[in-house]
Amino acid sequence: MKIAIVGITGVVGETIVRVLDERKVPCDELGAFASRARTEPFVFRGREYPIRAASRDALVTGGYDVVFFASSDDASAELAQACVDAGARVIDNSATFRLTDGVPLVVPEVNPGAIGPGDRLFPVANCTAIVLVVAIAPIYRLAGLRSVRVATYQAVSGAGRAGLEALEGEELGRDVPTPFVAPIFRNVVPQVGSLDENGDSGEEKKVAAETRKMLDAPELHVAATTVRVPVRRAHSEAIFLETARDTSVAEIAEALRNAPGVVFHEQGVVTPRDVEDDDRVHVARLRAEGDSKRHFQLWAVGDQLRKGAATNGVQILELLLERNVLV
Numbered sequence: 198m199k200i201a202i203v204g205i206t207g208v209v210g211e212t213i214v215r216v217l218d219e220r221k222v223p224c225d226e227l228g229a230f231a232s233r234a235r236t237e238p239f240v241f242r243g244r245e246y247p248i249r250a251a252s253r254d255a256l257v258t259g260g261y262d263v264v265f266f267a268s269s270d271d272a273s274a275e276l277a278q279a280c281v282d283a284g285a286r287v288i289d290n291s292a293t294f295r296l297t298d299g300v301p302l303v304v305p306e307v308n309p310g311a312i313g314p315g316d317r318l319f320p321v322a323n324c325t326a327i328v329l330v331v332a333i334a335p336i337y338r339l340a341g342l343r344s345v346r347v348a349t350y351q352a353v354s355g356a357g358r359a360g361l362e363a364l365e366g367e368e369l370g371r372d373v374p375t376p377f378v379a380p381i382f383r384n385v386v387p388q389v390g391s392l393d394e395n396g397d398s399g400e401e402k403k404v405a406a407e408t409r410k411m412l413d414a415p416e417l418h419v420a421a422t423t424v425r426v427p428v429r430r431a432h433s434e435a436i437f438l439e440t441a442r443d444t445s446v447a448e449i450a451e452a453l454r455n456a457p458g459v460v461f462h463e464q465g466v467v468t469p470r471d472v473e474d475d476d477r478v479h480v481a482r483l484r485a486e487g488d489s490k491r492h493f494q495l496w497a498v499g500d501q502l503r504k505g506a507a508t509n510g511v512q513i514l515e516l517l518l519e520r521n522v523l524v
């Protein structure tokens with residue numbers, strides 16, 4: 198199988214390569230692409246591959262079975278469809294196609310059945326939405342959901358290498374470029390993405406719309422406040438739920454204990470540092486609001502570079518391999 202990665206020099210691209218290797222995904226040849234060529238080759242499983250500038254020509258003539266995009270919305274908009282037309286399956290980490298009608302938005306633990314036989318283009322959902330949906334899908338299946346409210350605590354690597362470099366540079370007292378709207382070192386920045394006329398950020402709208410799509414719950418009320426914090430890696434979320442039917446902490450705990458991809462912590466806390474490099478979403482601090490049978494709170498943490506991006510994409514590829522739709 199020939200696999201290309203567009204964005205291999207970025208934090209998601211490099212994580213995709215690691216996850217492919219760890220999970221022993223078959224790969225006879227790797228195509229390594231970035232915005233520009235590099236002199237140093239990329240080494241994968243002992244073999245050197247040149248890092249080339251991504252172009253339609255190079256991707257279309259490369260004969261790739263699978264192309265991962267981990268670059269930018271613009272690059273995916275320009276190049277992904279051409280790869281599909283050339284016969285590849287595309288797994289795309291950008292936001293470009295996530296809400297396109299007829300395009301499945303798949304989290305394998307939640308909605309693997311959304312993949313149809315003819316599908317060739319697979320967006321990977323927003324990293325914050327993936328962590329949220331893995332945590333709440335078992336509760337949705339148990340008791341339905343009327344509303345989901347979430348406040349997030351998002352790692353700087355969610356803004357790519359530039360986010361990591363901004364935090365490191367500020368820590369060292371350097372004057373560095375930053376993707377954030379305010380200093381991030383020893384601070385908290387309550388804006389992720391640009392704000393619209395209503396005051397909602399791009400990230401907040403993605404979380405709401407993508408969560409509804411993945412749960413196939415178009416009427417579900419989802420409200421988010423997304424916040425950047427000076428954590429290197431892993432997003433945390435304080436989640437407030439209203440269920441559609443009466444349930445209890447005991448029933449929800451049981452659902453979470455049995456949920457694929459979830460680690461349920463009965464006691465204590467879990468922090469971003471605890472889950473770095475872990476592919477599962479960790480849930481703690483489950484409780485009811487007073488004696489309510491419909492209002493509950495929980496805390497979820499997940500490594501957004503892995504489950505929120507790279508691992509979810511590789512799991513989609515594994516589903517395609519299981520279904521024998523790839524050579």
Ligand SMILES: NC(=O)c1ccc[n+]([C@@H]2O[C@H](COP(=O)([O-])OP(=O)(O)OC[C@H]3O[C@@H](n4cnc5c(N)ncnc54)[C@H](OP(=O)(O)O)[C@@H]3O)[C@@H](O)[C@H]2O)c1
Pocket residue numbers: 203204205206207208209210230231232233251266267268269270271272290291292322323324354355356357358359501502505506
């Ligand atoms: N970071 C996360 O936690 C996360 C989570 C989920 C989804 N995503 C999405 O994943 C994608 C990659 O994010 P990232 O965080 O890995 O960013 P990043 O660290 O900034 O890396 C971006 C990568 O894309 C390449 N690139 C940029 N523009 C390109 C173009 N026009 N053509 C080809 N390659 C291009 C860059 O190449 P150069 O090195 O040559 O510039 C680099 O390899 C984005 O769509 C992002 O929204 C990120």
